[in-house]
Amino acid sequence: MPASSLFTASAEALINKVIALDEDSEKRLALLNGKRLTVFLDGFPWGVTLAFSSKVDILLEHHPYEDVSVHVDENTCYIKTHFDVLPRLTQTSQITQLIREGKLHLQGEPGIAQQVAALFQQLDIDWEEQLSTYTGDVPAHQIFSSASAVKAQVLAFSERLTRGLSNAITEEKDIAVGKLAVMHFNDEVDALRDDAQRFEARLRLLENSL
Amino acid sequence: MSDTDSREQASQRTPNASTEQTDFGFQQVEKSQKASLVANVFDSVAAKYDVMNDLMSFGVHRLWKRYTIDCAGVRAGHKVLDIAGGTGDLTAKFSRLVGPTGSVTLADINLSMLKVGRDKLRDQGLVNNIDYVQADAEALPFPDNSFDVVTMAFGLRNVTEKQNALNSIYRVLKPGGRLLVLEFSKPASEHLSKIYDMYSFHILPRMGQVVANDADSYRYLAESIRMHPDQETLKGMFESAGFEQCDYTNLTGGIVALHRGYKF
Numbered sequence: 010m011p012a013s014s015l016f017t018a019s020a021e022a023l024i025n026k027v028i029a030l031d032e033d034s035e036k037r038l039a040l041l042n043g044k045r046l047t048v049f050l051d052g053f054p055w056g057v058t059l060a061f062s063s064k065v066d067i068l069l070e071h072h073p074y075e076d077v078s079v080h081v082d083e084n085t086c087y088i089k090t091h092f093d094v095l096p097r098l099t100q101t102s103q104i105t106q107l108i109r110e111g112k113l114h115l116q117g118e119p120g121i122a123q124q125v126a127a128l129f130q131q132l133d134i135d136w137e138e139q140l141s142t143y144t145g146d147v148p149a150h151q152i153f154s155s156a157s158a159v160k161a162q163v164l165a166f167s168e169r170l171t172r173g174l175s176n177a178i179t180e181e182k183d184i185a186v187g188k189l190a191v192m193h194f195n196d197e198v199d200a201l202r203d204d205a206q207r208f209e210a211r212l213r214l215l216e217n218s219l
Numbered sequence: 220m221s222d223t224d225s226r227e228q229a230s231q232r233t234p235n236a237s238t239e240q241t242d243f244g245f246q247q248v249e250k251s252q253k254a255s256l257v258a259n260v261f262d263s264v265a266a267k268y269d270v271m272n273d274l275m276s277f278g279v280h281r282l283w284k285r286y287t288i289d290c291a292g293v294r295a296g297h298k299v300l301d302i303a304g305g306t307g308d309l310t311a312k313f314s315r316l317v318g319p320t321g322s323v324t325l326a327d328i329n330l331s332m333l334k335v336g337r338d339k340l341r342d343q344g345l346v347n348n349i350d351y352v353q354a355d356a357e358a359l360p361f362p363d364n365s366f367d368v369v370t371m372a373f374g375l376r377n378v379t380e381k382q383n384a385l386n387s388i389y390r391v392l393k394p395g396g397r398l399l400v401l402e403f404s405k406p407a408s409e410h411l412s413k414i415y416d417m418y419s420f421h422i423l424p425r426m427g428q429v430v431a432n433d434a435d436s437y438r439y440l441a442e443s444i445r446m447h448p449d450q451e452t453l454k455g456m457f458e459s460a461g462f463e464q465c466d467y468t469n470l471t472g473g474i475v476a477l478h479r480g481y482k483f
Contacts (some may be wrong), residue, residue, distance in 0.1 A: 014282035014289070043295055043318045062315040063344070069289045084295060 011067055013055065021067040028065065030134045037128045038065075044121050049074040049089040059125060078116040086121035089114040099126045241379055242446045243439070244364040253379045254355075258329055260377075260436045267431040269306050269339075274426055275437075281308070283475050284372055286468075287401045288312050290479060296320040297367040300391065302356050302384075303327055303374020307336035313370075314345045319379065324366075326354040327374075361391045374399040376447040385460035392482040398462060400453070403444040404476035411472045426483070450476045 028034045039060035047070055049056040056070030056077065070077055078087040090098070090113045097103045098113070101123065107113035115122075141149035178184040186194075222262045240247045240405045243256050272280045293299055293475060295318040304325040313323045325340075330353055337351050354360050356371070356378050369388050378384045388398050406412040419441035427437025448456065450467050453476075457465040462480025469476050 012287040017289075018282065018285055046294075060316055062318065064315070066312060066315055068316075071289065080294065 016211045017057070017069055021065065022130065024067070025064050025135070027132065030129070030139060031132050034128060034132060037124070037131065038063075041121070041124055041128065044084045044118075044124075045086070046121050046125050047085070047087045049087075050095075051089075051091050061125075074114065078114075081117045083118050084121075086117040086119060087115070098122060099130065127172060230238065245442045245446070250379055254284045254328070256476075260439050271431055271437075272329070274430060275423060278472060280373075283401055283470050283477070284308050286470060287370060287372060287399050287477055289317075290468075290477060291368050291370060291399055292310075292397065293317060293368055294321075297321045298365065298393075300359075300366040300369045300388075301325050302354075302359075302369060302371040302388070303377070304370075304372075305332045305336055305374070307340045308462035309370055309372055310336065310349060311340055311343060311345055313368075314349050316339070317348060319348060322348045322350065322354055324350045324361075325470065326352045326356075326359070328353065328355050329393055357387055358383075359387045359391050363390050364393045365391045367393055367396050369396065369398045370401070371399070373403070375400050375402050375453075376443050381448070382456055385456055389460045389462060389482055394482055396483050397479060398457070400457075400478040401475065402453070402478070403447060404453075404467075404473055405449040410472070415474060450478075453478055 024038060028038060038061065043062065045058055045060045047056050047058040049070070056072075056074060058068040058070050060066040060068060065156040074087060078089075083085065088098075090107075094107060094112050097107060104113065104115070104119065137149050137153045140152065144152070179187045228271060241250045241253050242248075243253050248256060291299075291313075293313055293316045295316070297317045299313045299317060301307075301313065301323060304310050304327055307325055310323050310325045317323060325333070325336055333351055333353055340346075340349060352360065356374065357380055359460055369392055371384075371388070375381055375384060385398075392398060394408075406415050419425065420438075423441050424434040424438045427440075428434035431437070447453075450469065450473070454467055456467050457478060457480040460480075461482065464482050465478070465480040467476045467478040
């Protein structure tokens, strides 16, 4: 037990700290005041409830989704899904399809889930500003400028490395085929499959006519 | 079983019910004295209560309380009674969970603790849905069937007649309501028990002396834990009071147990 409580306590402290770093998040949090989102993920023994007020409280739900989702009202949303489906929930157009496919079970007000997603997705934290409160403006600016330069160099190096490796294995060493060759091969396979299907259909017609 | 039957049965099972003596730590004292002796202890420790709790339990008391809140099933609009709520750890969270349509009553027999709790909660901006009541758990000053959830964290062992307190809580709970009692209990393992004894009788009073300048109060704490009923006995007392579907969960190897019972 204390391990799970330690997890929720840490997550709660972290979430509230991060939200407090963005002044605009207060308005989005106010929209969620009094609302709850409970998420059950397949493979996890407990559900997790986010209860919204002036801050976010995290509770563990020890009862299964089927038991707790009966307490549904306009201020609650219960979700049961797979971990890898979570990112798709931000796209409203996909929700109906996910429910039809049985990948998402939803009870209550789905708008709450979207408001929660917005609360976190729209976080805009000026990390340089945050750092400057501890280090002062000049060191914070230098640290972030250096970090940006390093990041750009790493990205450029990574791109050069990828291109070099790609050339080496496709052109020089001839270990793998090039992108165009793969596309051509795929097209040939598609054409062969279409031919086979046509041939099968023709055979079936002939069989029926005999 | 009716309320009256439950209470009569409960009083028959209460240890020391037929005598005028009761335990105060390892001492036997007059029943009429215990409340004032306990009050002295908490008057003495109130100011340093939170600091000492963190030190003594290495912060784990916060996780035990968090687990209690998880199990409480509190929802918006609920009426919650936090008995022996002390410095308001549970009340603060309940206040946010019940929202403006619900209410939380923080009850404590000790005025010093109640004042510390009230100041702490007000400093956190929690003012709208919390009532503060100085109340004896054995005779709760609330109408029958008033609360959806009642919690008592680390308070029951200080009550003179524990069964009377459980009976009183049963009375004020609404049908369908639940009681959660978080309290020190008996460690499940012999080895843990020995380590725990050494810690509580040798280290704890010294910590109390250093931090709160009060070794006696923390010696009482260790003694009162040993005198508190074990898990199964307390569960039986819940059932005697009329609670149903009673169970308990050992936390940290049984050093603490969360007992739960429902009124139907």
